[in-house]
Amino acid sequence: MSARRLPPVTQVGMFSLALSVAGGIYLAAHLPEHVPLAPAIVLLGASALLLAGNVASLARVAGFAWGRFFEVARWALLAYAIIAGLILYSFTRDHISGGPLVVLTLSLVVFAVHVPVLIGFTVARYERGEPDVGAQA
Amino acid sequence: MAQTAVPGAGLPPVVLEPHPSAARPDFQIVPRAGLPIVALVFGLLIAGIAVNTPWPLQFLHVVGGAAWTVIDLFLGFVIGPIMGRLSIPARIEFTTRLMPKMVLIMPTVVTVTLAAGWQLGTKLGTVQSDYYLHGWIVASYIVVGVMAVIALGLLEPANIAVLAELKKRQPDPQVIERLMKRFIFTAGLTGLMQIATLVIMTKLAAG
Numbered sequence: 001m002s003a004r005r006l007p008p009v010t011q012v013g014m015f016s017l018a019l020s021v022a023g024g025i026y027l028a029a030h031l032p033e034h035v036p037l038a039p040a041i042v043l044l045g046a047s048a049l050l051l052a053g054n055v056a057s058l059a060r061v062a063g064f065a066w067g068r069f070f071e072v073a074r075w076a077l078l079a080y081a082i083i084a085g086l087i088l089y090s091f092t093r094d095h096i097s098g099g100p101l102v103v104l105t106l107s108l109v110v111f112a113v114h115v116p117v118l119i120g121f122t123v124a125r126y127e128r129g130e131p132d133v134g135a136q137a
Numbered sequence: 138m139a140q141t142a143v144p145g146a147g148l149p150p151v152v153l154e155p156h157p158s159a160a161r162p163d164f165q166i167v168p169r170a171g172l173p174i175v176a177l178v179f180g181l182l183i184a185g186i187a188v189n190t191p192w193p194l195q196f197l198h199v200v201g202g203a204a205w206t207v208i209d210l211f212l213g214f215v216i217g218p219i220m221g222r223l224s225i226p227a228r229i230e231f232t233t234r235l236m237p238k239m240v241l242i243m244p245t246v247v248t249v250t251l252a253a254g255w256q257l258g259t260k261l262g263t264v265q266s267d268y269y270l271h272g273w274i275v276a277s278y279i280v281v282g283v284m285a286v287i288a289l290g291l292l293e294p295a296n297i298a299v300l301a302e303l304k305k306r307q308p309d310p311q312v313i314e315r316l317m318k319r320f321i322f323t324a325g326l327t328g329l330m331q332i333a334t335l336v337i338m339t340k341l342a343a344g
Contacts, residue, residue, distance in 0.1 A: 010290060010291070010294070013290055014286055014287075014290035014291070017285070017286045017289060017290055018282075018286045021282040021285060021286060022282070024282070025275070025278045025279060025282055028255075028264065028278055029266065029271075029274075029275045029278065030266055031264065031265065031266065032265055032266075033266050072297065072301070075167070076297075079244065080244075082179070083244060083248045086179060086182060086183070086248055086252050087248070087251065087252055087255075089183065089186060089252075090186055090252040090255050090256050091255075093186050093187070093189065093256065094255070094256065094259045111289075115289045115290075115293070118289070118290055118293075118294045119293060119294045119297050119298075121294070122294035122295065122297065122298040122316075123294075123297055123298045123301045126298065126301075126302060126309065126312045128305075128309075
C-alpha cells in the first residue's frame with residue numbers, strides 16, 4: 001500500500017459536500033416563502049472554495065496518477081452530471097426561479113464536480129502503474 | 138501467482154495464495170448490460186415529473202425509497218457481517234458480483250427517490266413551510282443530507298476503488314482491506330440512518 005502523504009482530499013471533499021447540502025436544505029426548508037439568500041450563498045461559496053482548494057492541493061502532489069484519475073473521474077462526471085440534471089429538472093418543473101434557482105444550480109454543479117473528484121482520487125491514490133486484468137470498465 | 142485477500146469488517150485479513158480454480162472472475166466495474174435499465178428508470182422519472190400527477194410520483198418515490206432503505210439495511214446489517222465470514226475465494230467472487238451492481242443500483246434509486254419525492258411534496262404541498270409537519274420534513278432533509286454526504290464521500294468512492302483494485306493483476310490486500318472496511322462501515326452507518334428515515338416517513342404517512 002502506498003505510504004506517501006497525500007492531502008486530505010476525502011475529508012475536505014466531505015466537508016464541502018456537507019456545506020453544499022446544508023445550503024440546499026436551508027433553501028428547501030423555506031420554500032415557497034421569500035428566502036434570504038445570504039446564508040445559502042455563504043455556504044455555497046465556502047463549498048466551492050474547498051473544491052478549488054482540494055483540486056489545487058492535489059495538483060501539487062508529485063507523481064500522482066493523473067491518467068487513472070481522469071480515466072475514472074470523467075465517467076463519474078458524466079454520471080453525476082446526469083443525476084444533477086434530473087434533480088435540477090425537478091426544481092425547474094416546480095417553477096423555482098431567480099436567486100434560489102441560481103444557488104441550487106451552482107450547488108448541484110459543486111456536487112457534480114466534487115463527487116467525481118473524490119471517486120477519481122480514491123482510485124488513483126492506490127495506482128501502482130500496472131495493467132489491469134481483462135477489459136476496461 | 139498473485140496474492141489476494143478480501144477481508145471483512147472486524148476480522149483479521151487473511152492472505153492466501155489463491156488456488157488456480159479460485160481465480161478472480163472477470164467483471165466490469167460498471168456493468169454495461171445494466172445501463173439500458175438505468176436509462177429506462179430515468180426515463181420513467183422524467184415522464185413522472187413531466188406528467189406531474191400523484192400516482193406515478195407516489196409509485197416512483199415509494200418504490201425507490203423502499204429499495205434504498207431495504208438495500209441499506211440489508212447490506213449494513215446482514216450482507217456485511219456475512220461477507221466477513223466467507224472463505225477467501227467466496228468473498229472475492231461475491232464482491233466482484235455484488236459491488237458492480239451496487240455502482241448502478243444505488244445512484245439510480247437515490248435519484249429516483251429524491252426527485253420524485255420532491256415533486257410529490259410540491260404537488261401535495263408537504264414541502265411547503267406552512268405544512269403542519271414541516272419540522273418532520275426538514276428532519277428528513279437532514280437525514281437524507283447526512284446519508285448523501287457519507288454515501289457520496291466515502292461509500293461510493295470505496296466501492297469503485299475496491300473494484301478497480303480487484304481488476305489489477307496483483308491486487309494489494311491491504312488496499313482492499315482498507316476499502317472494504319470503509320465500505321462495510323459506511324453501509325452500516327447509512328443502515329442506521331435509514332431507521333431514522335423509517336421513523337420520519339411513517340410519522341408523515343400517519344399524520
